[in-house]
Amino acid sequence: MTDFAWTRDQFHLPEGVIYLDGNSLGPMPKATPARVQQVMEPEWRDQLIGGWVGAGWHLAPERLGDRIAAMIGAEAGHVVVGDTLSIKIYQALAAALALRPDRRVILSDTGNFPSDLYMAQGLAHTLGNGTRLKTVAPEDVAEHITDEVAVLMLTEVDYRTGRRHDMKVLTAKAHEVGAITVWDLAHSFGALPVDLAGCGADFAAGCTYKYINAGPGAPAFIYVAPEHAGRACTALQGWQGHDAPFAFEQDYRPATEVVRMRVGTPPVLQLAALEAALDIWEQVDMNDIRARSIELCERFIAGVEESCPQLRLASPRDAAQRGSQVSFHFEEGYAAMQALIARGVIGDFRAPDIMRFGFTPLYIGPEDVDRAVEILAEIINWDLWDRPEYKVKAIIT
Amino acid sequence: MTDFAWTRDQFHLPEGVIYLDGNSLGPMPKATPARVQQVMEPEWRDQLIGGWVGAGWHLAPERLGDRIAAMIGAEAGHVVVGDTLSIKIYQALAAALALRPDRRVILSDTGNFPSDLYMAQGLAHTLGNGTRLKTVAPEDVAEHITDEVAVLMLTEVDYRTGRRHDMKVLTAKAHEVGAITVWDLAHSFGALPVDLAGCGADFAAGCTYKYINAGPGAPAFIYVAPEHAGRACTALQGWQGHDAPFAFEQDYRPATEVVRMRVGTPPVLQLAALEAALDIWEQVDMNDIRARSIELCERFIAGVEESCPQLRLASPRDAAQRGSQVSFHFEEGYAAMQALIARGVIGDFRAPDIMRFGFTPLYIGPEDVDRAVEILAEIINWDLWDRPEYKVKAIIT
Known part of the structure; x- marks a missing residue:
């Protein structure tokens, strides 16, 4: 209890x-300042560049991803932390679209957080292949899940009204017509139980500065379902998502599974604040x-x-x-x-x-x-x- | 002196x-821990959500961008801080390519930092319009700047050897054939004088954890030349780059000038560490x-x-x-x-x-x-x- x-x-x-x-x-x-302080003194101060390995900074996105996975019904190894929610939504959406190359519709709703819609509009524009974002009223989403839909992109809980979509039902409906799902957990993670694997969600992303209490500008996370993890296109192909980031190869080779969704150098101070916040969640x-x-x-x-x-x-x-x-x-x-x-x-x-x-x-x-x-x-x-x-x-x- | x-x-x-x-x-x-601490106590602790305005967090990417601009030969209002260098390179490259829609070649060199090459490969793949990355030996770059080149993307100083490209000469050569330039300043910023406006650079991006000393995972920055700022495509259309982020409109409208290159919620703890580091640079x-x-x-x-x-x-x-x-x-x-x-x-x-x-x-x-x-x-x-x-x-x- x-x-x-x-x-x-x-x-x-x-x-x-x-x-x-x-x-x-x-x-x-209360524990956050000391935890963040520790990254600076003694870690950064004394270990300098050695902190990446010696203080565990480099693998923190994966380590914290595993802790988050356990809170959202995902297996370890399928969540990674980094960047912002907008960036992670972009990656999830790009990967989802790549799985349905013959379809051109991203279905979302007018209650979705605007940044998700903007990122989708930007991706559609970059793709330049006729992909378009179609938004309908939240209550009409189910009836618009048809076989023209490549990706169903929804925020589970509406940021204004708190209205909650039924992730399990809508995901099942999307799968029935061969669509891929991208769930934004911004107002779910830490707010209510989330069971990504149980719902069959394909991709999900969330932030940690709201209910999780990881602080202003805390990093986001992304989930890729096991069945997609080995072949997900990453779009934002940063070196930290390379299979051998320190081999400095000329060509991109994605890392195995969700690690490929890492992009650049992780924000170590913010990760420490996230770590302190997660410590509380593990007691509830x-x-x-x-x-x-x-x-x-x-x-x-x-x-x-x-x-x-x-x-x-x-x-x-x-x-x-x-x-x-x-x-x-x-x-x-x-x-x-x-x-x-x-x-x-x-x-x-x-x-x-x-x-x-x-x-x-x-x-x-x-x-x-x-x-x-x-x-x-x-x-x-x-x-x-x-x-x-x-x-x-x-x-x- | x-x-x-x-x-x-x-x-x-x-x-x-x-x-x-x-x-x-x-x-x-030495000043960094206290500055970062201040963001937590008293700012976050006491101001809570009010810190975004009350403690100046929201505009920090622009405020620090202006301070960086002054160090790299750019005018205030043309640099903004955020994300990672890989992300900022992606945005610069997407914006640069959009200015030359009739061309398909990104020219770079084999001495470029691999993440820049990977991001370019990812963007080319997403564009799917035949855009390709062409890499040549660093010493052969000049002769490959032809009118097939849409964008010349180079890191000024080679991460392995320290070899320095002549930014002014290569930019001029690129402009002669109608190409756009994207300069990566990772090993330049804080290492040597940079004069973006004087060189006529179109886009640039850099990181702040190397010579600048802003700490592990410190944010990156992006520069957009005044002549492109009002029409640059942003590709990663996050809400913080929207003209009215808190109006929560359904459609993306880019903010004026470089502010449109903001994406998601900024990493406030890392920004504080950057601020402390820049304080030193202003004394030299x-x-x-x-x-x-x-x-x-x-x-x-x-x-x-x-x-x-x-x-x-x-x-x-x-x-x-x-x-x-x-x-x-x-x-x-x-x-x-x-x-x-x-x-x-x-x-x-x-x-x-x-x-x-x-x-x-x-x-x-x-x-x-x-x-x-x-x-x-x-x-x-x-x-x-x-x-x-x-x-x-x-x-x-």
């Missing part, structure tokens, strides 16, 4: 703050996290709906169809979120009118939820809201 | 070590660095040639044609380098027989050179070398 008092104690949380934005950037684990049971996350989300929805009738739920009401966040529509959402943040309740705002709150059981408990509801209600029910001069329009550019 | 006693005092250098591998991974500036004059570098290299060559006749110079003898490193051929180079390292003189080995030594005036002085020569001579002239059982063959895989 996960000890939530212990997990909460692993984090630095500023006094007076209720942090409901860990789905954007997680807070700092993801099923406990999920149960607690649902409890917190339900408590928040009930509280807000009771005390703030002006807010309209933007997330699915059914917990099974939600990630670990809750969003509400509110016309004055931008200004209300600013007021909330000023009172120490940190969520965020997504245009045009979404107030978004992440619930992260590692360090958020029921008492935080109750207090957040109380402060939100005070702000929302503040009678000045109705005066014209307070009608601050939400413009984020 | 650069104060080399001061610069040396800015670095942690292990007792008894003469570090001649700063062309691979620079040593740690690159012409002083170059003069001192030449002095150190000449001193080393003279010393080695006098005391180790078994070694054969692999670098150009003319300092003007060399970067800031000196390499020697020696059949037993691998074993000899191991022995040298064991004695505290750290250089490195590149197959099949190259012993490579970097000279970095910020923290290496004439007395270090003399002592390194002395130890090298003791090792090379050790009479046991000639016995068969010590003939350790150099195999790096």
Whole structure:
């Protein structure tokens, strides 16, 4: 049984703050500074170039990939860490398309995180062979999975609403028509149990600065299913993904399996922060996290709906169809979120009118939820809201 | 006048070590740990998500890009930091090729760093339009710059031998035939004066973990010449390169100028380490660095040639044609380098027989050179070398 008092104690949380934005950037684990410091002193300071081997820096992307694999239903040797989520999505997509050279459609949805769509547009343009990105409404994805689709590229949990796709069902449907799947786990990893092998996912990628708490700019990871790993095209053919990076050959030869998805020199300081964050995750049971996350989300929805009738739920009401966040529509959402943040309740705002709150059981408990509801209600029910001069329009550019 | 006693005092250098591998991974500036620590405590710890704006994280790639621009003969606003050198080479190459859609040849040389060649091979494969990488011997590059060449992609200073291409002459020759240039500054930036605008370079990219001393996995940078910046295709279309990243639009619209070359979320810890390293560079004059570098290299060559006749110079003898490193051929180079390292003189080995030594005036002085020569001579002239059982063959895989 996960000890939530212990997990909460692993984090630095500023006094007076209720942090409901860990789905954007997680807070700092107390152990992180010392771990990062260690990479500098003594490792870099004393070992210099020798640190690549002597301090294990060179293999960290694979070592941490194995630890992540164990958390997302993948076997060791099928996940590697590095770069950013956008880059890893690009590689996964390029590899997936190469497996269906006779098809030209990448199917995604309008709820996908824009960077995934942009990367797909860029890849389609570079391919220049008629490959195109087709986006449909999230609820219409299933019916558009036809045999024209080369790749189904989806983010499991919608970044704005928390709406969750059924990875197993959609992957099966994609496979029925011969399509390959690329899953973005940005809002899944650390938010709910993920079972890539169990779902039959072909490729997946995710980031580690949200629920995992590996810090600003923490590296991403990529998963390649065992059946594709030996022949996946890597598109971004960096030397770290070469079969013999230090032989300095003139021609690219991909490394075996997922290691070929490495590109350049890995960010050792960021990897150390990721390592410190993963240490906490190895002490928890993801099923406990999920149960607690649902409890917190339900408590928040009930509280807000009771005390703030002006807010309209933007997330699915059914917990099974939600990630670990809750969003509400509110016309004055931008200004209300600013007021909330000023009172120490940190969520965020997504245009045009979404107030978004992440619930992260590692360090958020029921008492935080109750207090957040109380402060939100005070702000929302503040009678000045109705005066014209307070009608601050939400413009984020 | 650069104060080399001061610069040396800015670095942690292990007792008894003469570090001649700063062309691979620079040593740690003393100021770095505190600067990186600051990003964690208080920035990340206290500001949480607010650090992106409040602590200036979000614009760091542009802010540091401007500082780098000033060091390589570029105007502010034309360099941006991020990702790895391989990724930035890929973007530069894709953008360069897009400017010459009627041509199909990327010209490079066999002395280029393999990752650049691999990335080019990967891009050519993805383009699938007949684009191909043509590599010739470094000394034959000039004569192969013909009007079939779309892009001339070169690393200015050869990673093994230190041989330096003439950026100005080759760029002019490329432009004469209508080709675009992509320059890799990996072994130039911090090693010698670079004048991108003065040479008319179109695109350039470099890394910061070598001569700049920004640490293991430090981010790369990319330069786009002003005349291309407004129309450069970015290929890797990440949200951070979008004109309005926080508007979360469905379609990619590139940001103005070089900012479009940003891809994903920037590595904030590594950027802090880069910032600390650049602080030192702003106190030095690159012409002083170059003069001192030449002095150190000449001193080393003279010393080695006098005391180790078994070694054969692999670098150009003319300092003007060399970067800031000196390499020697020696059949037993691998074993000899191991022995040298064991004695505290750290250089490195590149197959099949190259012993490579970097000279970095910020923290290496004439007395270090003399002592390194002395130890090298003791090792090379050790009479046991000639016995068969010590003939350790150099195999790096």
